[in-house]
Amino acid sequence: MKINGPIATLGAVAFLGGGLWLVNANEQSDPAPQPAAVTAPAAAPTNTAPAVRPAPVPPAPLPFGAQEDFVADLPIKSGNLALEIRVAGTKAWAYACDNEDIEVWLSGSAVNGVLDLASADKLSRLEGSHRGNTVVGNLRLGEKSWDFTAVPGETSVF
Numbered sequence: 162m163k164i165n166g167p168i169a170t171l172g173a174v175a176f177l178g179g180g181l182w183l184v185n186a187n188e189q190s191d192p193a194p195q196p197a198a199v200t201a202p203a204a205a206p207t208n209t210a211p212a213v214r215p216a217p218v219p220p221a222p223l224p225f226g227a228q229e230d231f232v233a234d235l236p237i238k239s240g241n242l243a244l245e246i247r248v249a250g251t252k253a254w255a256y257a258c259d260n261e262d263i264e265v266w267l268s269g270s271a272v273n274g275v276l277d278l279a280s281a282d283k284l285s286r287l288e289g290s291h292r293g294n295t296v297v298g299n300l301r302l303g304e305k306s307w308d309f310t311a312v313p314g315e316t317s318v319f
Contacts, residue, residue, distance in 0.1 A: 222274025222290035231296045231311035245316040
């Protein structure tokens with residue numbers, strides 16, 4: 162009898178179909194791990210204001226020479242206030258005058274390129290530093306104050 166051929170074929174197909182069904186059912190109940198999605202790291206939230214750039218730091222003062230003179234004209238309401246500075250070694254003197262109401266003498270130290278001068282009554286001060294070939298600073302006379310840059314020049318009172 163030749164019936165065995167078709168029955169064997171049907172059995173083989175059923176066996177193969179059952180195996181495929183089992184494999185498919187197994188994949189659905191235990192899926193293979195999927196590759197993890199690559200994401201960029203989340204930026205940390207910031208609660209601060211934008212960074213502020215610090216002010217540039219001025220260069221260190223330069224030491225003064227054996228003797229140096231500096232002059233500046235400071236604008237004031239009635240014209241100009243003449244400022245003369247003399248540095249000799251570690252001592253310094255300054256004279257400020259407007260040829261009307263203001264006339265002040267100051268004296269003090271000139272150490273490591275830094276001036277620290279005061280009037281005899283301590284009501285007036287001059288603070289400055291040697292920057293290149295200039296002196297940059299502040300002159301305070303009582304309640305009034307002026308920033309200045311004094312350049313090398315001949316003084317008339319020293």
